[in-house]
């Protein structure tokens with residue numbers, strides 16, 4: 001692979017001149033610039049990160065800050081962000097905060113020191129002071145999935161409200177007569193909108209009572225614990241809408257241990273469509289978020305901001321869709337009986 005020195009030698013110019021051409025900074029005559037670029041095209045020169053830094057070129061870098069990298073939703077989202085960013089020549093730093101504000105602040109300080117060009121926040125805990133510090137450093141910000149409270153940013157998220165309505169209507173259509181919802185932490189916008197979407201349909205059903213709604217965190221254990229609370233309150237439920245796929249996976253596990261059949265006794269629908277949801281023994285019906293599209297759009301919007309190609313804040317709400325699998329295929333069993 002040719003180095004910056006090889007290019008300089010082949011073009012008969014100094015390394016500094018090649019660096020000015022690569023950086024598009026400082027004076028270079030048009031003839032010399034054309035000469036250098038022709039040599040670069042001929043040898044297919046790709047400045048590696050170290051060479052770019054040595055040649056004084058600032059690396060183009062963005063960061064993705066996620067609250068829980070152990071949740072496959074965020075690792076699948078990170079994959080999509082990185083694929084789109086790399087296509088535009090940006091390196092991605094992945095930061096996991098474990099939902100800890102102090103950890104997030106430490107990451108942000110480190111990213112500022114690294115002169116990061118932009119940050120995608122999947123956390124919603126950024127405070128006003130940190131926002132001001134990032135803006136003063138001209139660091140672009142886009143909010144992804146969990147919109148940052150009361151702050152003016154471009155937001156990329158799924159239509160969580162309509163997704164919840166899709167889930168409940170599907171459970172009603174397969175014949176469920178009493179449906180519960182295990183909801184995620186209400187400090188997160190997606191969890192709030194899914195609860196509101198569930199209530200917008202369930203509240204009009206004659207079986208509805210608020211005790212059919214149970215809190216959880218977005219984890220497998222949270223789903224397992226919530227199922228026990230639900231069955232203690234309502235042993236006769238025959239449908240569950242889980243606030244995300246990990247909650248649904250925990251619920252499936254607990255129902256199996258309680259000798260409850262899914263979907264015959266209780267049908268379950270999740271939310272996210274992480275890859276795991278289709279690998280389970282009872283494959284999970286879920287509301288699919290367009291995870292790859294979310295990541296790609298967020299990267300593109302952030303890079304547009306970095307390049308000052310768009311400055312107005314916009315909210316993008318991407319459609320979700322139902323993926324029907326074994327955990328709700330009750331109708332077929334009904335027809336067979």
Ligand code: RIB
Pocket residue numbers: 071073145146188190191218243244245246271272
């Ligand atoms: O599974 C993690 C959840 O938190 C997802 O549903 C996503 O929307 C995020 O907010």
